[in-house]
Structures are given as C-alpha cells and as structure tokens.
Amino acid sequence: MGVARQRLYAHTRLIAIHASGWMGGRVRMLVVQMLFLSVIANCIWAQDASDPGTAASIRALEKQWTVGQSRNDNRALDLIFDNALVYVEYGRLVTKGEYLARIKSVAPEADQIVMEPMVVRTFGATAIVVGSYVEKQRAPEKRTIQRWKFVDTWVYKKNGWVLVAAAAARVSNQ
Amino acid sequence: MKKLVLIAVIACLGLQPNYAQSSYARDTESKLMALERVIRLQALPSKDLNTLNTFLADEFVLVTVDGTTKSKQELWAYLQSVDSLRYSMQEMIVREHGATAIVTGLFQMWGMQRGKPFVRRGRFVDTWQNREGRWVLLASVSTPTHD
Numbered sequence: 001m002g003v004a005r006q007r008l009y010a011h012t013r014l015i016a017i018h019a020s021g022w023m024g025g026r027v028r029m030l031v032v033q034m035l036f037l038s039v040i041a042n043c044i045w046a047q048d049a050s051d052p053g054t055a056a057s058i059r060a061l062e063k064q065w066t067v068g069q070s071r072n073d074n075r076a077l078d079l080i081f082d083n084a085l086v087y088v089e090y091g092r093l094v095t096k097g098e099y100l101a102r103i104k105s106v107a108p109e110a111d112q113i114v115m116e117p118m119v120v121r122t123f124g125a126t127a128i129v130v131g132s133y134v135e136k137q138r139a140p141e142k143r144t145i146q147r148w149k150f151v152d153t154w155v156y157k158k159n160g161w162v163l164v165a166a167a168a169a170r171v172s173n174q
Numbered sequence: 175m176k177k178l179v180l181i182a183v184i185a186c187l188g189l190q191p192n193y194a195q196s197s198y199a200r201d202t203e204s205k206l207m208a209l210e211r212v213i214r215l216q217a218l219p220s221k222d223l224n225t226l227n228t229f230l231a232d233e234f235v236l237v238t239v240d241g242t243t244k245s246k247q248e249l250w251a252y253l254q255s256v257d258s259l260r261y262s263m264q265e266m267i268v269r270e271h272g273a274t275a276i277v278t279g280l281f282q283m284w285g286m287q288r289g290k291p292f293v294r295r296g297r298f299v300d301t302w303q304n305r306e307g308r309w310v311l312l313a314s315v316s317t318p319t320h321d
Contacts, residue, residue: 082271084269084271086267086269086276086278086299088278088297088299088315088317090317091296091297091317091318091319092297092319093267093278093297121233121235123231123233123303123312124273124303125272125273125274126273126274126301126303126312128235128301128312128313130235130237130243130313132241147241148241149237149241149242149243150237150315151235151237151299151301151313151314151315153274153276153301153313155271155272155274157271164269164271164274164276165269165276165278165299165301166299167237167297167299167315167317168237168315168317169237169238169239169240169241169315169316169317169318170240170241170317170318171240171241171242172240172241172242
C-alpha cells in the first residue's frame with residue numbers, strides 16, 4: 001500500500017501544480033483540499049481486499065502468538081488478545097483470563113506448535129485468517145501429533161489489530 | 175436553581191448516548207441471533223440457497239467439525255449431497271466489535287447422507303460483518319465438544 005499511496009500523492013501534487021497556473025487562490029485551495037480528501041479515501045479503500053501490509057502485520061501477530069505461547073509470555077499475549085476474546089480450546093469456550101492462566105501454568109515447550117501456510121483476508125477493519133498447524137504434545141505420557149485447521153478473527157481497534165475470536169477443528173484422518 | 179437545571183440537562187445528555195448505545199447493542203445481538211436461527215434452523219435444512227446467498231458473503235469460508243475447509247460453492251455442493259438435515263442450537267453469545275460481531279454457541283446436527291445417518295455435536299464460532307447496514311457472514315468454524 002505504501003507504493004500506491006506514494007503514487008496517489010505524486011498524482012495529486014501534479015494536478016495541484018497544473019491547477020495553480022490558472023486558478024485563483026481560493027479555488028486552488030479548494031481543489032487541493034478535495035484532492036487530499038480523495039487521496040485519503042483511496043488509501044482507506046486500498047486497505048480493503050488483500051492489503052499486503054495488513055496481511056503481513058496479521059501474520060506477524062500470529063507468529064507472536066505462537067512464540068508467546070511457547071515461552072509462557074502472558075504479557076505479549078495480553079496485548080494481542082481482545083478482552084472480549086471468544087476462544088475455543090478443545091471444544092470448550094474459554095475466556096481470555098482462563099486461557100492466559102492456562103498458558104502460565106503449562107511448562108514451556110511442553111507442546112510444540114508448527115504453523116503451516118495460512119491465508120489472510122482483510123475486509124476493512126476485520127481480518128480472517130484460515131490456516132492449519134501441527135500440534136506435537138511432548139509429555140512422556142501422551143506423545144501425540146495432531147493436525148488442526150483454524151479460523152482466527154482480528155479486528156483493528158485504537159491500539160492496532162487484536163484477536164477477537166479463535167477456534168480450531170482437529171483434522172480427521174479419514 | 176439555574177445551575178441545578180444545567181447540571182441535570184448535562185447529565186441527561188451524557189446518559190442518553192450510553193442508553194442509545196446499549197439499546198443498539200441489544201438490537202444487534204437479537205438481530206444476529208435471529209439470523210443464526212434463520213441460517214441454521216431453516217435455510218440449511220431446507221437447502222434454501224437464496225437465503226444463504228443473501229447472508230453468506232461471497233468470500234465466506236467454513237471449517238467443519240472434521241477440519242475440512244469449504245467455500246460458499248463447496249457448501250452448496252455439500253448441501254446437495256445431503257438427503258436430510260436437522261439442527262438445534264443453544265447457549266448463543268454475541269460479542270460486538272464495531273462493524274464486526276462474533277457469535278458462538280452449541281449445536282447439534284442430525285442428517286442422512288447417501289442413506290447413512292450421522293450426528294454431529296459441537297461449538298460454532300461465526301464472524302459477521304456489517305456492510306452498509308446489512309450483516310453478512312464472513313467465516314464459520316465448528317469444533318467438536320468433548321464435555
């Protein structure tokens with residue numbers, strides 16, 4: 001989006017310079033203001049659909065989540081989870097507080113999460129991530145490897161993107 | 175006296191938006207719960223593709239209880255392959271985040287596919303988006319319940 005924004009800005013500047021040659025001060029000012037507003041509108045529109053910048057930010061947050069979980073870093077997780085988070089863990093609805101408490105109590109590196117490719121779709125201030133991961137439980141009594149398909153929902157709020165919902169379904173071996 | 179009236183007026187003005195906001199939230203909550211019922215209890219069992227097409231975004235994505243991803247078209251194909259379908263829902267919760275809302279709840283689904291009966295039980299998490307005053311379903315994930 002950065003390149004698109006730069007191009008639009010350059011285009012606006014060019015028109016404004018041309019306009020300045022034959023227009024009076026007030027009209028010129030009005031044209032510049034209107035063009036500025038159109039640039040802003042274009043930038044907002046450009047954030048929609050598949051904005052690579054937003055997608056990269058969301059991917060980074062997904063990674064931050066995985067790393068934060070493996071290191072029991074509740075402070076990092078607290079920042080990326082919305083307070084009204086809807087989190088479904090093994091079919092059970094848990095609150096943000098319950099999830100963070102569980103993470104805190106789990107021994108670091110007890111479970112290993114290996115992320116697989118994910119698809120990020122942005123719809124204005126909403127982003128949907130669909131992907132899969134492999135969960136390796138390394139506790140001696142239950143060494144299992146399981147693949148999960150997940151859907152995460154992120155919403156852009158005043159302090160940035162926050163996770164508002166997350167749920168995963170175990171991929172059937174059939 | 176004038177001061178008292180002024181304070182009362184300011185207090186009323188301050189309270190009004192809060193009341194309006196909570197009333198709007200309640201309205202959204204009941205609207206989304208009604209939409210969930212229309213989709214799951216009516217449109218899906220009756221294979222009403224027109225209704226589904228109205229409320230499911232073109233970019234809709236579904237992750238089923240067995241971890242399969244389905245697009246809107248793939249969901250249509252699945253519905254055509256099912257002989258019969260029946261749903262029940264309970265314990266719905268709505269969380270609103272501006273133009274986005276999350277609805278979660280428990281479901282039970284009974285059906286018949288190629289002559290074989292099946293039952294699925296789980297929790298769904300749906301993501302809705304308000305597009306120019308109309309709520310559309312962007313994504314849905316279902317996960318089996320173990321309790």
